[in-house]
Amino acid sequence: MRPIVKIATPVAAAALLLAACGGTTGGSSDTSSSGAASGGGDCPEGISIGFFGALTGPDANLGVNINNGVKLAVEEHNAESGACQVAVEEYDSQGLPDQATGLATQAVGDENVVGIVGPAFSGESKVADPLFDEAGLVGITPSATNPALSENGWGTFFRVLGNDATQGPAAATYITDTLGKQKVYVVDDATEYGKGLADLVRQDLGAAKVKDNTVQKGQTDFSAVVSDIRGSGADAVFFGGYYAEAGLLLKQMRDAGLTQEQVAFVSDDGAKDQGLVEAAGGPAAEGAILTCPCLPPEEAEGTFAADYEEAYGTAPATYSAEGYDAATILLEGISEGNVTREDLLAYVKSYDAPGVTKQLKFDEKGEPSEISVWAYKVQNGEIVADQEIGS
Known part of the structure; x- marks a missing residue:
């Protein structure tokens, strides 16, 4: 090199x-x-x-x-x-x-x-x-x-x-095994990426998934979703999508009194950006978990x-x-x-x-030879590495 x-x-x-x-x-x-x-x-x-x-x-x-x-x-x-x-x-x-x-x-x-x-x-x-x-x-x-x-x-x-065939299972494992959550509400943003990943999380959660919902890119009012989350009795939410919508959903959950301890918020690499913290209004983002197949x-x-x-x-x-x-x-x-x-x-x-x-090498389909998935968390307003999932 x-x-x-x-x-x-x-x-x-x-x-x-x-x-x-x-x-x-x-x-x-x-x-x-x-x-x-x-x-x-x-x-x-x-x-x-x-x-x-x-x-x-x-x-x-x-x-x-x-x-x-x-x-x-x-x-x-x-x-x-x-x-x-x-x-x-x-x-x-x-x-x-x-x-x-x-x-x-x-x-x-x-x-x-x-x-x-x-x-x-x-x-x-x-x-x-x-x-x-x-x-x-x-x-x-x-x-x-x-x-x-x-x-x-x-x-x-x-x-x-x-x-996401690796990120989805890793996110589900982190939610159930590391966070200890067993009633997960899964939301996606209907995009090729967000829905695709959320569907994999749904599949791997199995019986731990209590309810589904779909929102749209550009949506800003999530009050109906927040009300449905509360009514479902969920102890965690997984959002498949990008940081703008993820941050607003998180803010509205926290404004409604659903704390991270009561209903953990977990999202993905598309939401792993400081823009999520800003959209959530800062303190509301504390403790949120984001998964990413990135180092x-x-x-x-x-x-x-x-x-x-x-x-x-x-x-x-x-x-x-x-x-x-x-x-x-x-x-x-x-x-x-x-x-x-x-x-x-x-x-x-x-x-x-x-x-x-990593070592950079591709298989016949163009996939990398080395793969890892990490969990990150919002701590003191910054997104920091938590742990490699499965390591």
Whole structure:
């Protein structure tokens, strides 16, 4: 694996941060270092990798976390002596599947783009990945966890974290065994991701599931759901979905007097963001549990966490390290002369090297060889690692 190179100047770090936070639809972000060599003859001018995911909209925090990791990897790559200079094309889906077709078509049509980090969410992946597969454009998602994505026969699909077939059972086990809850109310947000994961939790809870409900993306009034939770006698709620709705549901539960001790609140990686704490109003989020098949960023190998904080002025968050790993695989392939889509795809299929989150290697369906699921909790207003589930 290529060595990690720290960003050398505050100017470079500031430029990196501004580029990451100013996401555009199909926009280009130049992360090349002014002092780096332009690369050898095998390096096509304008060669790029894409980031595909939400940079604006209600779920943007998760996409920005990933994009920051991608940009950090590219900045370090471009700073190496003789490196083939790589740009990042940003495809801001806003996390909406109905945006994915146009953006995927745009990416496929740009011959400079040889690989994609993403799509970030499962719903947009379901729409975009068939187009990538048809074009032979490799995509490595750091966050889309619906298990069905790897069952479609797409030869260009890869992901660097475990899917919800591992997260769902782990969440159910944590609720019943670690929290000791036996009457669980399960809610989902009707999205490809949220419903898919909640259905797996329902299945693994078995008799411990007392009732189901479904809400909608963008919903803000959960009073009927809260009333139903109270009437069900549930001692825990599992919410499958994203942080905006999860935070509001949690706030309204606590405002109704359902404390964490009475009715534990458990959600997922899509809700594992500081936006949940903010939406819940701060104190109401205390004690909430979030599961994720992602490594605690502070446990990433090497100097990743310190380099990220130096570049962005904040600690890495959900999927930042996974985004860095996904980008690194593509960048190492380019460094080894795999500068066409066909060659880079073949390189990714055979990849086997340590990343900052794990040993990175894929099976024939594009699933990672190493999988872990962690529980996190809200403590003093921050989301902190609790334990690896099953370890």
